[in-house]
Structure formats: structure tokens, C-alpha cells
Amino acid sequence: MKILHTSDWHLGKKLGNWSRLEEQKEILAEILEICREENPELILLAGDLYDSWNPPHEAIELLYRTLSRMADGGRRIILALAGNHDAPEHVEAPDALARESGIFFMGYPGSQPADMELESGVKVLFPEPGMVVIEGLSEPVRIICTPYASESRMRRSLDVENREEALRMILTERWTELGTRYFDSKGINLMASHLFMGNRDELVMEEEPEGERSILHPGGLEQIYTDALPAGCQYMALGHLHRGFPVSTDPIPAVYSGSPGAYSLSENHRDKSVVLIDAEPGKKTRYSYRKLTTPWPLYREVFTGCEEAVEWMTEHPEGYVELTMRTEAYLTGSEKQLLMKSHPRILGIIPEVRRTGEDEADREKSFAGKTVPEIFKDYYRENRQNADPSKEILDLLDEIIGGGES
Ligand SMILES: [Mn+2]
Structure with missing residues (x-):
């Protein structure tokens, strides 16, 4: 059974003063094209749908339009979780309309939408909080869904001092419970979550994009370890880190799809992808990264003279560029104007006078x-x-x- 996994769309994200919506439209059009080509039965969107709690209406429209086309009138099931950038209640707001098209939003770790039978006969059931059971696809599918739980939300729900251990414990216990109850070799057993996951033995300290650091505490606080994954799980679809990579491959693949666009300057040389999954009951899941071609490049370039910079920018009119001007004298006003005119999207000019x-x-x-x-x-x-x-x-x-x- 084919499944598509993506995350961290961050719709409405800006870079400096530049809106990314035009670029995001191109990227989502490419993901939609991949959907039509690969025809997955299920799409997992693992959080950070939007970049902020109050996304611009163009971003909301882009999300709804894209998901609606991907779901293709309920012929594909979409599960979309809230990430730390999303307002959970806002994410869940269109549920009544969306579920008719096979799109299901989950805002909270405890979310339990009403069961749904689609016109196609596919049943999407929510037997308890955070648990999804799908019947009527080519195989039965069970998914443990854990949208992002904010620190304050955890603090409110857990009346304990050592919140870090409590979060790990509560997730481990909950996941084990659900896994024991729902996972078996007659169906496909999956998990989806928006969190910071790593191996207990090798601490992955990812270089995080701006705006994500708040949930990365020194010492690995709030990092959940892969040994918390319940037996029988065949794939964990992760969102949060913007670099796409598998946190673990054996025995359970726990995989970050990564963001589909380069959202901060530190991501300027990374490939952007979605993940295509091929899962079968009782077998090891195969997956592969499908590289996206539409994300706009993010350039960080150093020049020692204006002429050189202008020539380079004329040859690279696409994407965004941050210039470092390593010159012997400060740039004059007219030099700066010339530079600014030479590229449509300059993020900044950093003077380095030697x-x-x-x-x-x-x-x-x-x-x-x-x-x-x-x-x-x-x-x-x-x-x-x-x-x-x-x-x-x-x-x-x-x-x-x-x-x-x-
Ligand atoms: Mn995130």
C-alpha cells in the first residue's frame, strides 16, 4: 500500500520581508503532481501546516485548496496533525467540511474526531483519543497520531515536577497501550507525530531553523527517544525538523520528511523532499525520499567587488540572496542602489570592510x-x-x- 508522508509546510512563512506564498504555491503544486503520479491511498501531514497561529488568509486558502485536490473527493485519505506552529483549534476548525472529502485534522494529542464513513465506503474511525483506524483501503490501517503537545499544555495536564520524564513516560505508556490494543500483523501499523525524536544512545543535535529553537532545550529536554515506539509499529512519520532524514531505520523506521522548502538561511544547501512509503502487513516497510524540484534556492554569497556581485546576480535571478560584501571601503549609496537593483529578492547586504x-x-x-x-x-x-x-x-x-x- 502506497502512502505519502510530508510535514512542515509552514504556509504563510516569510523570509525577511519576502512572502513565500508564490514559492509555496509552486511547491504544493509539485507535491500534488507527485500524488497524482504515485497515487498513494493515504497522506500523512505531520504538523506545522502553517507558520503561525494567525496565518494570512492566502495561506489558509492554499492549504484547503491543496488538501482538497490531493484528497480527490475522498479517493485518498489525508490525516493532518497540528505542529508547534499551529493553533490546534484553528487546525481542527474545518473538520465538519473537510471530513466529507476524506481530510481529517487533529489538533491535540487527545483529539478524537467523530467516526466517518465516506461515500466510497471507506471508514475512518477514531476508537479513542489519538487513535485512527481505517477500513476499506487496500489493507486495514491503524495509526497512532500524536499532534504536538506544547509545554504549557503538558504542564496543565501533568501535575508533576519533572515534566520531561513525565512527557516521555506518558507517551511511552500511551503508545505501548495503543500498540498492544490495535497493532497486529493483519494490517498496516503506523504512527504520526510532530515532536523532537532521537536515539537514546546518540543525541542528534540538529541545527534548528529560527523559530524552532524554543522547543529544543539544552540537555535534550522534550526529546523523545525511539525506544518509546511500540512493538509492531511499521513506520513513524515525523514532523518538526526541517532536514529530511531517518532518525532510526531498525527495527522501526522513524523518519523526518523535512520541510518542502528551505525556510531559513541555514538550510541553503539542502535537498527538499517528500517521503513515499510502501507498506504491507507483517513486512518491513520500504520508503524513499522523492526530491522536489520547485523549492527556490537560498543563496549566501560573498563578493569582493560590486561589479562581480552584479554579474553573479544577473546570472542568478531566481530565489533569494544574502550578500556579503568584503570590500576595502564602505559601499557608497549608489553602489548599494546598484546592488539592490540587480536582484529581485535580496535578503540583506552585509558589509565586511577590510x-x-x-x-x-x-x-x-x-x-x-x-x-x-x-x-x-x-x-x-x-x-x-x-x-x-x-x-x-x-x-x-x-x-x-x-x-x-x-
Ligand atoms: Mn515544528
């Missing part, structure tokens, strides 16, 4: 005996083609350095 030793000495000498406004005038002239700062600017400087009356 002065020679002599220059440094000259510079220090040139400061000697001068007042701050005098040094400022020199600096201003150097950067503005010898123009003098206006009286307004000098008054402002005076106010900033404390010479002003108010």
Missing part, C-alpha cells in the same frame, strides 16, 4: 583631537561623495549624543 594596517593607523590618527560631530562629518563625506551632512542631520546627531536640550 582595511589595511596602514589605513587603520591613518584612521586612528585622523580621529585624534577631533570632536564626535567632526568625525561624523568626515565619515559622511567619505560615504556620500564628499557631500556635507545637512543641518537637520547634525542637529539630530547633537540630540543623540546628548548635546540637545530636550
